[in-house]
Amino acid sequence: MEADEIWSIATPEAVSLRCWPDGCVFFDARESRTLMLSCAAGEILASLRESPATAGELCARLDRSGLDAHSMSDMLSGLAEHGIVRPLN
Amino acid sequence: MAGIRSDIDQVAEGIRTLYADFPLADEDTFCDFPVEVSYAGGLRRYLRPQVIFRFEGMQPFKPLPGSQAIAMLEWGLNWVFTNHAQHYLIIHAAVLEREGAGLIMAAPPGSGKSTLCAGLALRGWRLLSDELAMIGLEDGLLTPLPRPISLKNSSIDLVTGLPGHPVIGPVAHDTAKGDVAHMKPPRDSVEAALVRVKPRWVLFPKYEAGSSCSIDRMGKAATFMGLLNNAFNYPRLGQTGFESMSRLVDECDGYTARYGSLDQIVPALESLCRREL
Numbered sequence: 256m257e258a259d260e261i262w263s264i265a266t267p268e269a270v271s272l273r274c275w276p277d278g279c280v281f282f283d284a285r286e287s288r289t290l291m292l293s294c295a296a297g298e299i300l301a302s303l304r305e306s307p308a309t310a311g312e313l314c315a316r317l318d319r320s321g322l323d324a325h326s327m328s329d330m331l332s333g334l335a336e337h338g339i340v341r342p343l344n
Numbered sequence: 345m346a347g348i349r350s351d352i353d354q355v356a357e358g359i360r361t362l363y364a365d366f367p368l369a370d371e372d373t374f375c376d377f378p379v380e381v382s383y384a385g386g387l388r389r390y391l392r393p394q395v396i397f398r399f400e401g402m403q404p405f406k407p408l409p410g411s412q413a414i415a416m417l418e419w420g421l422n423w424v425f426t427n428h429a430q431h432y433l434i435i436h437a438a439v440l441e442r443e444g445a446g447l448i449m450a451a452p453p454g455s456g457k458s459t460l461c462a463g464l465a466l467r468g469w470r471l472l473s474d475e476l477a478m479i480g481l482e483d484g485l486l487t488p489l490p491r492p493i494s495l496k497n498s499s500i501d502l503v504t505g506l507p508g509h510p511v512i513g514p515v516a517h518d519t520a521k522g523d524v525a526h527m528k529p530p531r532d533s534v535e536a537a538l539v540r541v542k543p544r545w546v547l548f549p550k551y552e553a554g555s556s557c558s559i560d561r562m563g564k565a566a567t568f569m570g571l572l573n574n575a576f577n578y579p580r581l582g583q584t585g586f587e588s589m590s591r592l593v594d595e596c597d598g599y600t601a602r603y604g605s606l607d608q609i610v611p612a613l614e615s616l617c618r619r620e621l
Contacts, residue, residue, distance in 0.1 A: 277565045
């Protein structure tokens with residue numbers, strides 16, 4: 256993964272997200288798929304729904320999440336493996 | 345409204361016993377769900393009779409032994425409502441009401457859900473349904489469907505012995521689920537069948553012989569996923585299903601319960617619900 260890679264939700268028009276204190280529920284209408292994610296993953300997706308961002312920008316936006324750039328990159332890779340996010344460039 | 349056609353004595357007896365408090369429509373009334381339980385034709389009818397269930401020309405199940413006719417009617421009606429009431433989010437759950445607040449007990453078969461449902465109904469909780477939580481997509485309210493409560497195997501004797509004068513219908517022996525019988529819904533519940541209810545609690549009960557009783561709070565995301573695992577038509581509803589489920593979870597407190605007897609769980613549950621009302 257490149258440090259300046261810009262990330263986006265894979266299908267933003269099809270995605271719904273609800274977050275509660277014990278986790279977030281992600282729904283992809285295109286694939287009729289519902290997943291429970293961690294709160295941190297939910298915060299990342301909520302932020303990416305606002306606008307695409309690099310891992311560093313996400314760290315800055317989600318300052319309170321406690322994720323460093325390395326952890327953020329790992330989270331994004333994990334979400335990408337599930338087809339939830341994708342790099343734009 | 346369901347219209348039931350049958351030429352089987354056991355079905356007539358079962359309806360007379362289990363649906364005694366339901367209003368009867370006259371023959372000219374439009375019927376939403378016309379179903380039929382009848383003997384299969386041919387020589388089998390005399391040698392080893394089998395029964396078949398039909399709905400609008402469809403025969404969704406294989407024939408069953410004649411002695412299982414009333415159970416087949418109940419299973420068939422469950423199938424009809426589950427597959428043809430798509431203006432609801434439908435969850436496999438028992439639903440009861442106390443003081444205007446709805447309790448949804450969602451669980452897979454074998455969890456003791458129906459036995460607990462019968463125990464609560466016999467203690468004055470209003471029965472909305474033993475099998476199907478029907479949540480309106482527009483308003484999120486629970487629509488009652490107070491049909492008989494399905495009991496299996498040792499639960500039949502257990503519920504028969506409970507206070508509250510339970511009325512039990514014919515027993516179907518050796519079904520795919522073992523022995524099956526149904527408890528007549530309380531008259532008050534039938535008479536209030538048009539009164540919808542706001543959901544307040546979601547409970548995932550689990551009976552385990554010899555277990556002590558514990559009721560634990562669940563987070564809302566976990567409650568969502570637990571309900572999802574018991575939902576019949578959530579995938580079919582798409583985005584609407586997600587939004588409906590989210591609203592339900594927002595409105596309810598979620599719990600898991602583990603227990604070894606009705607004597608443990610019923611007072612514990614009543615105490616919890618009283619505290620939160």
